[in-house]
Each structure stands twice: as structure tokens, then as C-alpha cells.
Amino acid sequence: MSTTAKTVGFKPGERNIFFHILTACNLSCRHCYINKAQHGTQQLTREQLAQWMALFADPNKRSNMIFLGGEPTLHPDLPFAIQKAKELGFFVTVDSNGYLFNDLLTRTSPELLDYLSFSLDGPDAGTNDPIRGEGVFEVCVGNIKRAVSAGFQVSVIYTVSRKNLDALHRMVPLLLQLNVKKFFIQVIGLRGKSAGGESAEVSQVSRRQWLDTVPEVARLAAGEGIHVTYPKVFLAPGEKFECAGVVAENFFVFPNGRVYQCPLCEDHPINGYAIQDNRLVKSAGLGESNFFQLNIAEGCVMNKLLQPDTIEYDENGVPLYRISCCLLKQEIGPDVLSA
Numbered sequence: 001m002s003t004t005a006k007t008v009g010f011k012p013g014e015r016n017i018f019f020h021i022l023t024a025c026n027l028s029c030r031h032c033y034i035n036k037a038q039h040g041t042q043q044l045t046r047e048q049l050a051q052w053m054a055l056f057a058d059p060n061k062r063s064n065m066i067f068l069g070g071e072p073t074l075h076p077d078l079p080f081a082i083q084k085a086k087e088l089g090f091f092v093t094v095d096s097n098g099y100l101f102n103d104l105l106t107r108t109s110p111e112l113l114d115y116l117s118f119s120l121d122g123p124d125a126g127t128n129d130p131i132r133g134e135g136v137f138e139v140c141v142g143n144i145k146r147a148v149s150a151g152f153q154v155s156v157i158y159t160v161s162r163k164n165l166d167a168l169h170r171m172v173p174l175l176l177q178l179n180v181k182k183f184f185i186q187v188i189g190l191r192g193k194s195a196g197g198e199s200a201e202v203s204q205v206s207r208r209q210w211l212d213t214v215p216e217v218a219r220l221a222a223g224e225g226i227h228v229t230y231p232k233v234f235l236a237p238g239e240k241f242e243c244a245g246v247v248a249e250n251f252f253v254f255p256n257g258r259v260y261q262c263p264l265c266e267d268h269p270i271n272g273y274a275i276q277d278n279r280l281v282k283s284a285g286l287g288e289s290n291f292f293q294l295n296i297a298e299g300c301v302m303n304k305l306l307q308p309d310t311i312e313y314d315e316n317g318v319p320l321y322r323i324s325c326c327l328l329k330q331e332i333g334p335d336v337l338s339a
């Protein structure tokens with residue numbers, strides 16, 4: 001049995017819709033990536049929810065609809081949107097900060113909602129709450145327990161930063177105690193607040209810190225029966241580089257109608273598409289798609305442009321490694337280990 005994580009290549013014919021149905025949120029996390037100047041402050045109407053989802057529905061493709069915000073459960077029509085997404089053939093996920101407003105658990109069902117994902121950035125209040133807010137850990141863990149008891153498939157998302165990297169391994173016993181079998185580890189993105197330099201300590205970890213900690217914790221969790229997904233970030237020598245903007249179908253939809261294919265571009269008005277009058281329209285002029293085809297020694301072009309400090313060079317100016325597409329994942333877990 002292998003204990004090495006498997007890189008999950010982009011699957012042809014699969015489509016992921018990351019649907020931000022509003023940008024409002026009850027929390028104010030220190031690494032929040034929402035940028036209202038770029039993403040708007042609207043809350044989509046019930047009609048828009050249905051019409052915009054239909055733009056991306058394709059019965060011939062495995063399509064995932066991920067509802068996000070802001071905090072998506074603040075939208076009173078989220079249960080309607082979940083039902084509509086299911087009718088359109090989507091595999092449906094909601095990413096919540098844990099507050100589950102508007103009685104989500106009683107207004108939808110595990111038959112309609114395939115996964116309910118909770119964000120926790122620490123295994124205890126002492127780690128989580130300085131990042132996500134006072135009292136958040138207790139509320140989130142309480143609602144994870146309620147969701148698991150009600151029969152929902154639950155996953156947890158942990159955004160790694162310098163402030164909580166050391167506590168990552170302690171998530172494993174917590175997840176076991178909560179009976180959560182799916183764990184997503186994210187890398188903090190330099191977008192929204194993180195890009196503004198507001199809090200240096202809640203920022204990206206170094207390559208060494210990432211490689212020394214994250215794969216090991218993932219192996220530990222997999223050994224306990226938990227399925228773990230985390231971003232690849234660094235390509236090994238000889239590993240193939242692919243840009244999801246070229247080889248995959250990902251759409252990041254915002255309530256002001258902007259539709260991006262690359263999440264690194266979300267702070268800039270270079271969205272490849274826009275929804276106008278309930279139609280998906282390709283943007284004219286210079287946009288994100290102009291960058292996707294560029295072939296550079298550092299790997300991801302947008303990372304090189306927006307986060308150049310993440311790359312190290314030798315004395316001849318040759319990059320020591322390539323940065324993978326931020327959407328490329330590694331997976332490890334009981335099902336993956338035995339595959």
C-alpha cells in the first residue's frame with residue numbers, strides 16, 4: 001500500500017462552478033479574499049440564481065456546483081438554489097463559515113446537498129478565533145456536530161498560514177472526534193485582505209514550511225481513514241505543468257456578473273467572461289485568457305506576475321522549481337492509498 005499522495009490531474013469533461021451568490025458575511029476573517037470593489041455587493045435574486053446556474057448546466061458533463069459567498073447561508077434562497085442545482089444535474093456543495101443561517105439543515109436535505117463544507121482554521125478556539133473571530137470555533141464545531149447527526153456528508157476546509165501551520169496536525173484527532181472523513185487543506189491566497197498587507201503574520205508559509213508539514217499531516221490523517229485534498233503548489237522536476245485555464249473548465253462567478261477562469265485573477269478586472277442580461281458573454285480586450293498560454297520557466301504565469309516572492313532562483317537566475325496551477329490538487333486517503 002502506497003503512502004504517497006496522488007496528483008489529481010485535470011479531468012477532461014468535468015466542470016466546476018464556484019458560485020458566489022452574495023459577498024456579505026457576518027465574519028471578518030483576517031485572510032478574507034472577498035474584494036467588494038471588484039466583486040460587488042449584490043445579493044442575487046431567486047430568478048438570477050436559477051437563470052445563471054442554467055448557463056453552466058450540461059447533462060453530458062460531470063458538473064460540480066459549489067455555493068460560496070461571503071457566507072452563502074445568509075442568502076434566504078440558498079435552499080431553493082440547492083434544489084434547482086440538483087434538478088439541473090449538478091453535484092452540489094455549500095462552503096459555509098459554520099454559522100448556517102436561515103435554518104439550512106432543516107430547509108434542505110442530504111439527498112439534495114451532496115457535501116456541506118465548514119471552514120475551520122484551527123483545532124481549538126485559541127488558534128482558530130484570532131484568525132476567524134471571537135467565538136467562531138465553538139459555533140462552527142457545534143454546527144458540524146448537528147450536520148453530521150442530521151446525516152449530511154461533512155467536510156472541513158483549513159486555510160494554512162504562518163499563524164496556524166504548527167497546529168495543523170492537531171486537526172486529525174478533532175476530525176476523528178467529529179466523525180468528519182473529508183479534509184481540504186488550502187494555501188492562503190494573496191487576494192483580498194491578504195494582498196493588502198494588513199496582517200503579515202496571516203500570510204503564506206514558505207516552500208520549506210509547506211513541504212515539511214502539509215504532506216506529513218495529510219499522510220497522518222489518511223492513515224486514520226480521512227480523505228485529504230491539498231494543493232500541489234510545487235512541481236517536482238520533470239512533472240508536467242498545465243494551466244487549468246487551458247485544459248479544464250472552472251468558472252468563478254461573482255454577483256456583479258464577473259466570471260473568472262483563474263482565481264488568482266479575481267482582484268483585477270480581467271475576467272474572461274461576464275454574465276450580461278442572463279447570457280454568458282466572452283470579455284473583449286486584454287483578459288486573463290491572454291496569459292494562460294504563456295510558457296515560462298516558473299510555471300504559473302499569474303503566480304509569477306502577482307506573487308513573485310514565492311519563487312526562488314539560483315545564482316544564474318534559473319528558477320529552483322516551478323509553481324503548479326493553483327487548482328492542481330493532491331489526494332491521499334484510504335480509497336486513494338489502496339488504489
Ligand code: SF4
Pocket residue numbers: 025026027028029031032033034069070071097
Ligand atoms: S473568509 Fe469567508 S467567512 Fe471569512 S470573512 Fe471572508 S467570506 Fe466571511
Ligand code: SF4
Pocket residue numbers: 242243244245246261262263264291292300301302303324325326327
Ligand atoms: S493559477 Fe496559473 S496555471 Fe492555474 S489557471 Fe491561473 S494562470 Fe493558469
